Amino acid sequence: MRQKEILLQLLDKIHQSYAGKALVALKVKQTIESMGGHYINDHIAFRTFGLPGFGIDSIAAPFKALGYQKGGDYYFEKKKLKAIHLEYPEDKLLPKIFISELMVERLSPENQGFIRSHTRKVDSSYGRGVIGIDKVNLGHFDSIRHAIDATFLHLDTTPWPWVTFEEYNQLKEESEYASWVAAFGNRVNHFTLSVHQSAVFDDIRQINEAVQNVGIKLNDSGGLIKGNREVALEQSSTVADRIYWHFADERLEVIPYAYIEFARRFPIDPNLPKPWKHEDLYHGFEELSADKIFESTYDDQVHRKED
Numbered sequence: 001m002r003q004k005e006i007l008l009q010l011l012d013k014i015h016q017s018y019a020g021k022a023l024v025a026l027k028v029k030q031t032i033e034s035m036g037g038h039y040i041n042d043h044i045a046f047r048t049f050g051l052p053g054f055g056i057d058s059i060a061a062p063f064k065a066l067g068y069q070k071g072g073d074y075y076f077e078k079k080k081l082k083a084i085h086l087e088y089p090e091d092k093l094l095p096k097i098f099i100s101e102l103m104v105e106r107l108s109p110e111n112q113g114f115i116r117s118h119t120r121k122v123d124s125s126y127g128r129g130v131i132g133i134d135k136v137n138l139g140h141f142d143s144i145r146h147a148i149d150a151t152f153l154h155l156d157t158t159p160w161p162w163v164t165f166e167e168y169n170q171l172k173e174e175s176e177y178a179s180w181v182a183a184f185g186n187r188v189n190h191f192t193l194s195v196h197q198s199a200v201f202d203d204i205r206q207i208n209e210a211v212q213n214v215g216i217k218l219n220d221s222g223g224l225i226k227g228n229r230e231v232a233l234e235q236s237s238t239v240a241d242r243i244y245w246h247f248a249d250e251r252l253e254v255i256p257y258a259y260i261e262f263a264r265r266f267p268i269d270p271n272l273p274k275p276w277k278h279e280d281l282y283h284g285f286e287e288l289s290a291d292k293i294f295e296s297t298y299d300d301q302v303h304r305k306e307d
């Protein structure tokens, strides 16, 4: 099996695991397709705890082994987050991968202590690297096999035992990012529709209106559209879908899970004449915008009343 096929299989598994639960993604896809548009994925995003073995590197490793390379670095002081993105140089149509991590050492002693001790409860029988790829087919791709074995990329469970609902709420008071990761582990939290490749929309406003017309709520933190032509990237996103989720003691609660984003990329050179080719476009991220997009899973957005 070739490296590229393994990668496509992995991306497909990740999509299945996300789309199977995030109904908002399905609804958006149907809306776009009913208007004759294509759903091409610009990037996916993972969240992690920045602790040895669990942070950005633990998710980046299998993708690097499969041919991805590091792109930009990003920093979010107030949210206590760092992030990077990865891109696949040989095929610009493959999604970029945005991976962030919580600077755990900046949390209160109580919450830090909880995260450190809870993540220690991962044991090898808990299924490290359960990503559903048939390892028999990996044959002699030893480096890929090792990367997959070592990852904490779990698609259908968390690498650590379920937290209690009280522990989740305790973390949430200080960091909604922390409570999200504690509950969901390293599942993908969004896919991103590439507006400039959608065939029908050439303005992000049109897509916002189309999804609002079918009753989907958008994240309005910092305005509905984040970024602009000057930073060569415009983004908007829905608020996260709320789903029934597992907590310790067989408890199920409804909590915010995943969302879908829309991104329109422009050339960095403002004078470059159209038509723009994919490789002419800016393929990084924008800190000010990303800072607001994180809030798509935050209560203020998810529970916001539309006026």
Ligand code: OOG
Pocket: 045, 046, 047, 098, 100, 189, 235, 261, 285, 286, 289, 290, 291, 293, 294, 295
């Ligand atoms: C990631 C938020 C940032 C972007 O495209 O800027 C982001 C997250 O919610 O984990 O996706």
Ligand code: NI
Pocket: 043, 045, 098, 190, 192, 261, 293
């Ligand atoms: Ni994004």
